[in-house]
Amino acid sequence: MAILVTGGAGYIGSHTCVELLNAGYEIVVLDNFINSKPEAIKRISEITGQSFKSYNIDLLDEKKVNEIFLENAIEAVIHFAGLKAVGESVYLPLRYYHNNITGTLVLCETMKKYNVKKLVFSSSATVYGMPGKFPISEDFPLEALNPYGRTKLMIEEILHDLYVSDNSWSVALLRYFNPIGAHDSGLIGEDPNGIPNNLMPYITQVAVGKLEELNVFGNQYPTKDGSGVRDYIHVVDLAAGHLKALQKVSNSTGVEAYNLGTGKGYSVLEMVSAFEKASGKKVPYKIVEARPGDAAVCYADPVKAKQELKWAAVKNINEMCKDSWRWQVNNPNGYDNKIEVFQSPHMSKSEDFFIKS
Ligand SMILES: NC(=O)c1ccc[n+]([C@@H]2O[C@H](COP(=O)([O-])OP(=O)(O)OC[C@H]3O[C@@H](n4cnc5c(N)ncnc54)[C@H](O)[C@@H]3O)[C@@H](O)[C@H]2O)c1
Numbered sequence: 001m002a003i004l005v006t007g008g009a010g011y012i013g014s015h016t017c018v019e020l021l022n023a024g025y026e027i028v029v030l031d032n033f034i035n036s037k038p039e040a041i042k043r044i045s046e047i048t049g050q051s052f053k054s055y056n057i058d059l060l061d062e063k064k065v066n067e068i069f070l071e072n073a074i075e076a077v078i079h080f081a082g083l084k085a086v087g088e089s090v091y092l093p094l095r096y097y098h099n100n101i102t103g104t105l106v107l108c109e110t111m112k113k114y115n116v117k118k119l120v121f122s123s124s125a126t127v128y129g130m131p132g133k134f135p136i137s138e139d140f141p142l143e144a145l146n147p148y149g150r151t152k153l154m155i156e157e158i159l160h161d162l163y164v165s166d167n168s169w170s171v172a173l174l175r176y177f178n179p180i181g182a183h184d185s186g187l188i189g190e191d192p193n194g195i196p197n198n199l200m201p202y203i204t205q206v207a208v209g210k211l212e213e214l215n216v217f218g219n220q221y222p223t224k225d226g227s228g229v230r231d232y233i234h235v236v237d238l239a240a241g242h243l244k245a246l247q248k249v250s251n252s253t254g255v256e257a258y259n260l261g262t263g264k265g266y267s268v269l270e271m272v273s274a275f276e277k278a279s280g281k282k283v284p285y286k287i288v289e290a291r292p293g294d295a296a297v298c299y300a301d302p303v304k305a306k307q308e309l310k311w312a313a314v315k316n317i318n319e320m321c322k323d324s325w326r327w328q329v330n331n332p333n334g335y336d337n338k339i340e341v342f343q344s345p346h347m348s349k350s351e352d353f354f355i356k357s
């Protein structure tokens with residue numbers, strides 16, 4: 001029996017594939033590489049020394065998705081595939097609704113057809129909107145402030161409705177806070193297209209000399225130093241949370257939401273100095289206008305995940321910064337070209353992976 005990982009070549013998906021393979025799961029990856037590279041699949045194999053099936057398929061292609069379920073004994077699905085750029089979603093709402101929502105509908109229809117009813121879904125802390133009270137627990141009111149956020153909220157509701165219609169489904173809605181960091185091999189990490197929107201990839205690109213300086217969006221927030229505060233979580237901790245959620249959905253039915261965060265908030269300026277300390281690199285910055293729509297503060301109450309999933313983040317801010325930096329230095333152009341610094345003990349097995357289209 002295998003776990004289907006949609007979006008498995010992406011940032012969080014690739015790290016989760018590594019953890020799944022290391023834990024002995026068989027996996028099947030579905031990705032159309034709209035925001036990732038096949039090289040990520042190869043590197044997952046390099047890190048783990050294991051081969052697995054990877055399908056170059058669009059989740060919207062119902063016929064091909066169907067074939068995956070026909071060809072493989074899928075027992076559960078971890079569903080990462082989706083578009084995730086908030087700003088872009090404002091300009092291209094139909095693309096976001098179609099890709100994220102229709103993609104999920106195709107997936108769930110196919111799962112239903114093959115009697116696969118265990119699902120772990122990538123939701124986001126964005127579903128809390130701007131709560132103004134912290135830490136954020138799962139029972140806070142939900143509100144989406146942009147089309148991307150609305151796709152997450154709508155999918156959560158769709159999955160609730162699905163469970164109401166058939167209570168043999170088991171669904172975990174994982175609301176991620178701010179994933180950063182990379183696998184400590186330096187082989188996989190976040191590979192944004194163009195100029196990064198998010199803080200950590202922007203910092204690493206300044207430190208590596210690709211960008212001149214960081215723009216700190218606002219220093220007048222009611223926070224310790226005036227810059228925005230977020231709950232940064234190491235992507236490997238986040239990946240481990242998916243394995244715990246998978247165990248949970250495998251042993252129960254229902255729909256449950258879980259915050260995956262550390263419960264600690266760091267400001268932008270604290271992140272700059274933590275990064276400088278971890279990397280030994282200076283990060284020049286200037287203070288600019290606050291980014292419209294940004295919250296001052298956002299951090300999780302992670303207690304529910306600790307109690308019900310037996311999961312808690314363990315990696316600290318120094319490890320997050322060090323690992324982000326190692327990935328950036330080893331791969332200044334992301335997956336496009338790699339400077340060989342690390343020699344994986346499993347390198348010889350990497351040709352075992354294959355991509356099917
Ligand atoms: N990274 C974050 O900060 C963050 C925070 C909260 C939630 N999320 C959610 O987690 C999930 C994974 O995020 P990520 O950071 O790894 O993003 P990512 O873009 O790196 O990974 C998403 C993957 O899905 C694939 N994909 C997109 N649409 C597809 C389709 N129609 N068919 C097949 N494959 C498709 C992309 O090619 C990519 O490999 C997303 O759903 C995202 O919305 C991410």
Ligand SMILES: CC(=O)N[C@H]1[C@@H](OP(=O)(O)OP(=O)(O)OC[C@H]2O[C@@H](n3ccc(=O)[nH]c3=O)[C@H](O)[C@@H]2O)O[C@H](CO)[C@@H](O)[C@@H]1O
Pocket residue numbers: 085086087124125126176177178179197198199200202214215216217218227228229230268291294298
């Ligand atoms: C607009 C946007 O993309 N929002 C997403 C982003 O928000 P979120 O704002 O939390 O994450 P970012 O990484 O974009 O920003 C983190 C902090 O750094 C600041 N900052 C960021 C970049 C920069 O160049 N300079 C700077 O000062 C921001 O103002 C913020 O205070 O990640 C969240 C978690 O993954 C998602 O739920 C949000 O939907």
